Amino acid sequence: MPIVKGPQAFPRAEYLRRLAAVKSEMVRREVDALVVTSWANITYLTGNVTRMHSLHGLIVSLQDEEPTLVVRGMDAPGCIHQTFLDRRKVIGYPETFIGKPERNGFDAVINAIQELGVANRGLGLELGNLTTSAAEKFAKRLPKAKIVDCTKAIDWIRGIKSDLEIAVMLEAAAIADAAIKRAAEVIRPGVREADAVAEITAAQIRGPTGGPAGTNLKPLLLCSSPRTGAPHVLWSEDLFRKGSQINIELSGHRHNYVAPIMRTFSIGAPSDRLRRLHDAEVSAMDAALDAVRPGRTCSEVANAFYRALEKNGFKKESRCGYAIGIDWMEPTASVADDDMTELKPNMTFHLMLGNWIDEDFGYVISESIRVTDSGVQVLTQSRREIIQI
């Protein structure tokens, strides 16, 4: 039996709006067809959240209202189920394209480009995500196409969210908050880190009581003393101890939209050093939030933060945020000194103030935020404190 369509995260009109923006950009870049290979960009344009391990491509053609999604045959039912696309627009390629040195899923994508009759025109590729051999395959098998690099073209369009997307990101933020709340309940002296993480992760999936569930997951990051200067390590099998400091970075996920949050926990009273750093960071976060409004730049927000932090006697080496949306980070705007991206309403960022001061000492705090018409909305709602256990 044909698979039925599942519930859609957004109405068809929302996807057509996004496609219209992409097609305008395609006209500007003089491409007739654009091959989208970034998973996040495919989610954006179709609603697909199937986890596709095999090579795939979404072909957006100026001549067609709906794009054509080319995926491994076994992924086609999931893509039909999840996307707004007409089922004829989902092409499953056979297993003979899998695990072969001479032929892979991009050959199926190229076949579809030829069948759509757009092989001899301007062809956009996200070259920044393609390996050399993949780029060569497109060039060799489509010798009459004029290939144009469209890396990050859709990523920049994704930067400004619709109100519908913001509503989903608010749900994701509530899931992240629920997980932070759970962390405060389960981190206790004598508990194995992994056992606490099991509970916190369950909260990321379950979501807030009575609210929507997490629909995807990235494993959270948890580093505790003496690893608090190591931001990207996972939990260990150590037991939490009296006096332990614990830094957590986690996320809520809705329909592949992600709201991250970071909080610092202390079992017992925090050290003076930690307390001073926290106070400095929270006041610098206020300064950064005050600086957010349409017309300002990412650089101005970053510098408001850096100035306030330095006034309080600390320094942060790394950028203090980045654009967020589908699949966590958008590879576009950074909240950094030299990023002159102008803020616009419904841009969203992870204002990420994690600060790794020494090899064995770091501190984290962050919020997921939205630029509003006149200022800022903080999407995550957890209290901005060192959470004392």
Next chain:
Amino acid sequence: MPIVKGPQAFPRAEYLRRLAAVKSEMVRREVDALVVTSWANITYLTGNVTRMHSLHGLIVSLQDEEPTLVVRGMDAPGCIHQTFLDRRKVIGYPETFIGKPERNGFDAVINAIQELGVANRGLGLELGNLTTSAAEKFAKRLPKAKIVDCTKAIDWIRGIKSDLEIAVMLEAAAIADAAIKRAAEVIRPGVREADAVAEITAAQIRGPTGGPAGTNLKPLLLCSSPRTGAPHVLWSEDLFRKGSQINIELSGHRHNYVAPIMRTFSIGAPSDRLRRLHDAEVSAMDAALDAVRPGRTCSEVANAFYRALEKNGFKKESRCGYAIGIDWMEPTASVADDDMTELKPNMTFHLMLGNWIDEDFGYVISESIRVTDSGVQVLTQSRREIIQI
């Protein structure tokens, strides 16, 4: 304070053994230095399991006993903590390499190659994982190097595990079994899929009672009626119902080694169609397991499975397995008709018999297995049955 070394998953001698095998292969390929960019291969050669979002590289040089790991500065403490490497062998590059169009982490890797004095010789790159612009950067900035493509060279070496690695994979398999057991406890009519997945995922992290914990995680795949023909979708917010069939693919993780397992669940008695397919698959799995022994090929195992399945009136389109180890799949041997890889002791595979018969009907069963000196050891231990709720 300098960060302390953490507990190591393997003794130093094990890493030196792996490096010796890689160096032999480098000599064979006439490269003096090899830049490893695959995360799984870096884990293999160093013990690093830090989640590195930024560009990085491990430089294995014939002239040095220990390789040099070049990572973003903030990731250096985690890498020092987790790896067997001398701290001088972990180079953290500054934030000025982050988020810049003209300069990125690979420039820091290239700088380190120059400082090691190996810039003018045979240089191996994993080109199959590099984008065109990355490959061009290495070629342009190292004009005197003779670049040799070493894609999958280490992946093939990883294929044969040491007994120490097998011990870790057995721990991973026990975690996977614990999660399947938990699934049988929490899947109930009227329960929201996401709430059951929260519990199952917690078990993947907690591990078996009194046993080692999961040290990483990939979100599990769960598809229930009417989505059982869509293998790679995640859980939904639907409630389980009487008569629902549920297919689960999940994994246990230890020190980045992964043992996957798939099982099919039925709320109430399974349909005749499902029962017939299950019986056929289980007997074909027996045939495949009987075929596993050193000297046989992947093709022979696959064909033993296909023949037995067809004798029972079913057919499977896709390959029936692949090599496993660090970070799930190894991109090398497939259990497929045309894969003539010879089985050797301590190769490990996911014997993956998922079968998606129709758009709305599929069935899953799988085991993580090891080739022994004389036959096969099944690492996962869950009963090979349709788990009836």
